[in-house]
Every structure is written in structure tokens, then in C-alpha cells.
Amino acid sequence: MSKITFNEKTYDLNENETVLECLLRHGVDTPYSCQSGSCQSCMMRATEGTPPIEAQAGIKPTLQQQNYFLACICKPSSDLSLCAAGNEALPKQQATVIDKTPLSAKIMRLRLAPEQSLSFQPGQFINLHRDDGLTRSYSIASLTTEGFLELHIELIENGRMSSWIHNELEVGSSITIEGAHGDSFYLGGRPEQPLLLIGTGSGLSPLWGIARAALQQGHSGEIHIYHGSREPQKLYLMEELRQLATKHGNVRYTPCLSSGEMKGVHVGRAADTALSEHPSLSGWRVFLCGHPQMVNDTKRKAFLAGANFQDILADPFTINTN
Amino acid sequence: MSQSLYDRIGGDAAVNAAVDLFYRKVLADDRINHFFDGIDMAKQHAKQKAFLTMALGGPNNYTGEDMRKGHAHLVARGLNDSHFDAVMENLGATLTELGVPGDLIAEAAAIAESTRNDVLGK
Numbered sequence: 001m002s003k004i005t006f007n008e009k010t011y012d013l014n015e016n017e018t019v020l021e022c023l024l025r026h027g028v029d030t031p032y033s034c035q036s037g038s039c040q041s042c043m044m045r046a047t048e049g050t051p052p053i054e055a056q057a058g059i060k061p062t063l064q065q066q067n068y069f070l071a072c073i074c075k076p077s078s079d080l081s082l083c084a085a086g087n088e089a090l091p092k093q094q095a096t097v098i099d100k101t102p103l104s105a106k107i108m109r110l111r112l113a114p115e116q117s118l119s120f121q122p123g124q125f126i127n128l129h130r131d132d133g134l135t136r137s138y139s140i141a142s143l144t145t146e147g148f149l150e151l152h153i154e155l156i157e158n159g160r161m162s163s164w165i166h167n168e169l170e171v172g173s174s175i176t177i178e179g180a181h182g183d184s185f186y187l188g189g190r191p192e193q194p195l196l197l198i199g200t201g202s203g204l205s206p207l208w209g210i211a212r213a214a215l216q217q218g219h220s221g222e223i224h225i226y227h228g229s230r231e232p233q234k235l236y237l238m239e240e241l242r243q244l245a246t247k248h249g250n251v252r253y254t255p256c257l258s259s260g261e262m263k264g265v266h267v268g269r270a271a272d273t274a275l276s277e278h279p280s281l282s283g284w285r286v287f288l289c290g291h292p293q294m295v296n297d298t299k300r301k302a303f304l305a306g307a308n309f310q311d312i313l314a315d316p317f318t319i320n321t322n
Numbered sequence: 323m324s325q326s327l328y329d330r331i332g333g334d335a336a337v338n339a340a341v342d343l344f345y346r347k348v349l350a351d352d353r354i355n356h357f358f359d360g361i362d363m364a365k366q367h368a369k370q371k372a373f374l375t376m377a378l379g380g381p382n383n384y385t386g387e388d389m390r391k392g393h394a395h396l397v398a399r400g401l402n403d404s405h406f407d408a409v410m411e412n413l414g415a416t417l418t419e420l421g422v423p424g425d426l427i428a429e430a431a432a433i434a435e436s437t438r439n440d441v442l443g444k
Contacts, residue, residue, distance in 0.1 A: 033372070033388070036381040038337070040368035058338070058371065060364075299363055304350055309342050309367050 005048075005081040013076065019044070019055075020071035030071070030084065037073035044071050045088055048081035060310055062121075062183040092129065092178045093118070097171050098148060103236040107202055108166050111142075112149040114177060120144065122209025123186065123287070125315065126151075126179030128161065136161040139206035139289060139315060140180060143213055149177070150209075154202035154234065184287060184313040186210045188217045193311075195223045196286045198274050198298060201234045203227075203290025206315060208237060210287055215248055223248075224278070228256035228270025235265065271298040275305065282306030285313070292316040327379035327429045331422060337374050340416050345370045347412040354408045357396055377413060377434040389440035397443040406438055 002013050004022060013022050020042050023030050032042040037057055046067040055074035056064045068085060083089075099111035120126070125139045126149065142150035156162045169175070184206060195214060197207040204227045211223055229235050241253040254277075256270040266273055271294050278284070286302045288295045295316035302312050332339075345367055349355050358366060376382040393401060413434055417427045438444075 034375070035383040036372075036375065038368065038375045038380075038382070039372035040365070057334070058368075296363075300349060303342075303363070304346060309345070309363075 002076045003079045019074040035072045037070050042071040043085040044082045046080045092176050094174045095177045100171050105233040106155045107236045108153045110151045120180035121185035122213045123184050123206040124180040124182040126177050129176040141205040141209045152202040152205035184315040186213045191219050192221045194221045194284045197225045198271050198288050200228050200290030206289050222250050224252045226254045226270040226274040230258045280306050285311040288314040331378050340374050341371045344416040354405050377430045386440040389437050393441045
């Protein structure tokens with residue numbers, strides 16, 4: 001019989017028993033609802049071992065790839081170690097700061113070299129832990145082949161971590177990282193599908209990774225990148241993005257400033273501009289990153305404009321100013 | 323034994339085809355979409371799938387008590403028969419759009435209708 005390990009305790013599965021039934025039989029308090037594989041309340045992640053493919057039915061493909069599954073329909077054929085979805089602490093490790101370059105007055109590019117190899121996809125995020133316990137999440141802009149982790153750190157007014165990184169963290173010093181997390185990244189397999197990437201501020205960080213990962217994997221469909229901000233200092237990588245669009249005929253780049261004027265920059269919000277230029281998103285894959293209000297509004301609008309729910313990949317920022 | 327409604331309608335594949343259409347109609351429906359303001363869309367999308375699975379006669383373990391508990395906070399915000407009717411209308415329109423025959427739509431509607439009193443806490 002297979003065994004499951006959860007919260008450092010190991011349980012024997014009875015014959016034909018699901019993971020959920022086994023946990024409940026042992027008095028483990030774990031969320032569930034429909035018990036038939038549709039409501040996803042009981043979603044878990046296998047941190048060791050591989051869940052049966054039937055137990056991943058209906059889950060977002062980027063989560064399937066990370067061994068998420070539904071406990072209520074999972075009858076494992078081999079041993080599994082589990083954690084609850086939304087509560088995944090991965091091993092921490094040290095990383096060295098190898099580069100710190102300002103991309104604009106408000107955005108710092110940080111490149112880290114982890115001590116051990118780190119499994120990630122561009123577009124996922126990692127947590128940075130300062131020695132005093134302060135923790136913040138940042139999205140990954142680099143490709144798996146680049147040999148470093150690149151993060152774009154936006155200077156947040158009264159933001160303790162971002163001002164420390166901008167002003168004090170030194171090249172050559174070490175920082176604790178944990179990750180990678182998140183389901184907003186590029187998966188190959190549908191190279192002709194049009195992609196819509198919308199980001200605000202340093203929400204460009206994951207999109208810069210996702211767009212280049214798509215191109216690296218031979219994506220042939222159109223890739224539309226809309227990057228917006230209220231302030232010109234938060235529009236960055238403009239030259240690099242223009243070059244990307246020049247080099248790849250399927251890439252379109254539209255920088256947007258929500259108010260004011262700037263040469264070669266569209267005036268208007270990035271999400272509004274993108275949605276008005278692409279009123280029907282049926283068949284598209286949409287990536288959203290940045291301000292939570294923008295992300296949540298645009299998620300709903302993109303769905304109403306016809307994008308499949310599974311094809312809307314979003315990563316709202318949490319902004320901490322204390 | 324005759325085939326269940328769920329099997330005749332096309333099982334899990336039919337539910338998957340229906341869930342985006344149905345959820346999109348609900349979100350676009352001004353009579354009821356305010357109940358979904360500020361809700362996590364991923365969780366809600368999964369719940370819509372659970373609802374459709376049940377309405378189409380598929381496997382589920384929901385009880386009347388679950389329905390009462392799950393909707394009590396909405397009843398407190400004014401959820402009533404008119405809103406339930408709007409959901410029923412969206413369910414019918416979704417299945418019609420997918421080309422489901424009328425007699426099967428009627429069966430699904432009857433299952434959904436059977437939850438009315440529990441959902442509305444009557």
C-alpha cells in the first residue's frame with residue numbers, strides 16, 4: 001500500500017482510498033467540499049512523488065506541471081509527500097547579489113546567483129528574506145538558461161524592503177531566497193496562439209521573462225506587450241523592448257502613460273488600451289501582472305472578452321508600505 | 323439501468339465546455355453579478371463547475387445543508403427568487419448554446435430547481 005506524508009506525519013492508505021479520505025480518517029483538518037473532483041477546494045501539491053494524472057483533471061496546466069492535484073479524487077499508486085495549496089514553503093537557500101543596475105530612477109535590476117540550482121520558470125516569483133525576518137515577493141524576469149535570477153525592484157514609497165534594496169544592499173552580499181512559486185508562466189504546446197501581456201510598473205518583470213521564454217520556445221503567434229505606468233520613471237526597458245519587436249516580427253510593444261505626454265508613448269492606461277485594441281480575446285492567452293486592482297479588473301474583462309479561463313494567467317502584486 | 327443524464331449529456335467534457343460559457347453569462351448579468359464583486363475568480367470558477375456538474379446529474383456529494391450554509395451570507399445580502407431565476411435562465415441559455423436537446427435541458431433545470439429552497443434558506 002502507498003503512504004502519504006503531510007505535515008511531517010506519514011499515513012498508510014487503505015486499498016482504494018483517496019488522499020482526502022485517508023487524511024480525514026486520521027483526523028487531519030483539511031479543506032474540501034464537493035468530494036468529486038470539481039470544486040478544487042481540496043487542491044494540494046505533491047512535493048515528492050508524482051500524483052496520478054487522473055487526479056489533476058480540470059486543474060490549470062501550469063499547476064499540473066508543478067504536481068498540484070485534487071485530494072478527493074487522488075488514489076496514489078506510489079508514495080507522496082504533500083502540502084496544502086496556498087501553504088507551500090519551499091526550501092530556503094542563500095543567493096549572492098552579482099549585479100545591481102538601475103533601469104530607471106524608480107526601478108532597480110537585481111541579479112542573484114543562488115548557491116544551489118533553483119527550479120523556476122520566468123514569470124514565477126520568489127520570496128526574499130532579510131536577516132531581520134522582513135519578507136517580500138518578487139517576480140522573475142530571467143530565463144532558465146541565463147544562469148542567474150533577475151528581479152526588477154520598484155522603489156515603493158515607505159517600502160522597507162525596496163528602499164533597503166535600492167539604497168543599502170551591496171553587490172557581493174548574500175540574501176536568503178525561497179521559491180519559486182506561482183502559476184503565471186509560459187507553457188509550450190500552442191505556438192500559434194496570440195499572447196496578450198499587460199503589466200504596470202515593475203509588473204513588467206515577469207512579462208519580460210515570459211515573452212522571451214515564449215520566443216525561446218519558438219512561439220510563432222503574435223505577442224502583444226502593453227506596459228503602463230502613471231509616472232515616466234516607471235517605464236523602463238523601452239529600448240530593449242523596441243529591439244525585441246524589431247528582431248521578432250510577431251512581437252508588438254506598446255508603452256503607455258496614463259496621463260501626461262512622452263514621445264513614442266501611448267497616452268492611456270495599459271489595460272484599457274490593450275482591451276480596446278483587442279476587443280475579442282477568444283483563443284488568446286493573457287498574462288497580467290502589477291497593481292492588484294488592474295489585475296483583478298482586467299482578469300474579469302479578458303474573460304468577458306472571450307478568453308478561456310484557463311488561459312488567463314495573473315499575478316497581482318501585494319504592496320506593503322509598512 | 324438507463325444511462326444517467328450526466329452520461330447522456332457528455333459527462334465531464336460537457337461540463338468543461340459549459341463552465342466558461344455559464345460563468346461568463348453570470349458575470350455579465352447585471353441582475354446578479356454584484357454578488358460576485360471582489361470574489362476570487364479561480365475559486366468561483368471551480369464552484370461554478372461544481373454547480374454545473376451537480377445540475378447535469380454528475381457525481382457530487384452536496385447536501386441540502388451544504389447549500390444552505392454555502393449561500394447563507396448571500397441570503398443575508400438579499401439573495402432571493404429573482405436572482406435564482408436569473409441563474410436558471412443563464413443555465414438554460416448555456417445549454418441551448420451548446421446544442422443540448424430540450425428534454426435534457428429540462429432534466430438539468432429540474433435538478434437545479436430542486437436546490438432552490440435550500441439555496442434561498444427557506
